[in-house]
Amino acid sequence: xxxxxxxESEGAECxxxxxxxxxxxxxxxxxxxxxxxxxxxxxxFTGLDLAGWKTExxxxxxxxxxxxxxxxxxxxxxxxxxxxxxxxxxxxxAKSKGKWFVEFGTNQLQSIGNADASGRGKWNRxxxxxxxxxVSWSVNGRPIGKVDPGVxxxxxxxxxxxxxxxxxxxxxxxxxx
Numbered sequence: 009x010x011x012x013x014x015x016e017s018e019g020a021e022c023x024x025x026x027x028x029x030x031x032x033x034x035x036x037x038x039x040x041x042x043x044x045x046x047x048x049x050x051x052x053f054t055g056l057d058l059a060g061w062k063t064e065x066x067x068x069x070x071x072x073x074x075x076x077x078x079x080x081x082x083x084x085x086x087x088x089x090x091x092x093x094x095x096x097x098x099x100x101x102a103k104s105k106g107k108w109f110v111e112f113g114t115n116q117l118q119s120i121g122n123a124d125a126s127g128r129g130k131w132n133r134x135x136x137x138x139x140x141x142x143v144s145w146s147v148n149g150r151p152i153g154k155v156d157p158g159v160x161x162x163x164x165x166x167x168x169x170x171x172x173x174x175x176x177x178x179x180x181x182x183x184x185x
Contacts, residue, residue: 010034011043018072049095049178052085052164060086068168074175077108077168088114090161091139091182099173102129106169112138113159131175139182 015024052060055073067081075083089112100108136145144154166174 009041010037047180049093049180051177052179053174053177055175058083062086074173075177076174077166077170077172080168080170083166083168085164088161088163089138089179089181091184092137093180093182094136094138094164094178095133095180096177097131097133097175099131100128100169101171104128104169104171106171108169108172109167110134110136111165111167112136112143112162114162137182 013029015022015027053070053075054060055070057070058068058075061068062084064079064081067077067079068083069076069078077083094110096110098108100106132147133149134145134147136143139158140160142154142156142158145152164179166172
């Protein structure tokens with residue numbers, strides 16, 4: 009296999025030292041056994057705290073690599089984005105009837121979220137591509153929707169339902185076509 013190495017501490021302070029890495033001869037892995045090349049995604053959530061986000065006190069809790077909505081206040085990125093791809097994992101409690109949304113832009117606000125109860129109680133991967141010409145999104149690799157036109161630059165805003173959990177929140181800014 010061929011890919012990246014990661015040292016992880018699961019959120020607790022950890023010190024590494026005297027690490028030695030020796031490259032072994034290739035086993036000529038098949039393409040599906042090789043890690044993807046870095047696509048330029050940057051983490052928007054440290055896994056530890058709300059750095060880079062604005063919200064009301066105690067409305068969101070960060071712990072163990074998860075963000076959990078504890079109230080009704082929005083979670084808003086401090087940075088604004090124009091053209092970008094957003095990837096995140098989300099989960100709602102199995103018996104929840106609440107609806108959550110993620111919004112983009114300023115003058116033409118666009119929302120996507122869970123309009124039905126499918127996928128509750130389990131983790132779902134959401135991928136959203138946002139630009140002035142179009143907003144499109146998929147859940148667990150299945151295309152869900154597309155809206156024309158897109159939106160103007162603005163922050164990313166999660167509008168929660170109680171119990172919404174988020175993790176692995178990444179963004180990649182896209183270049184103009």
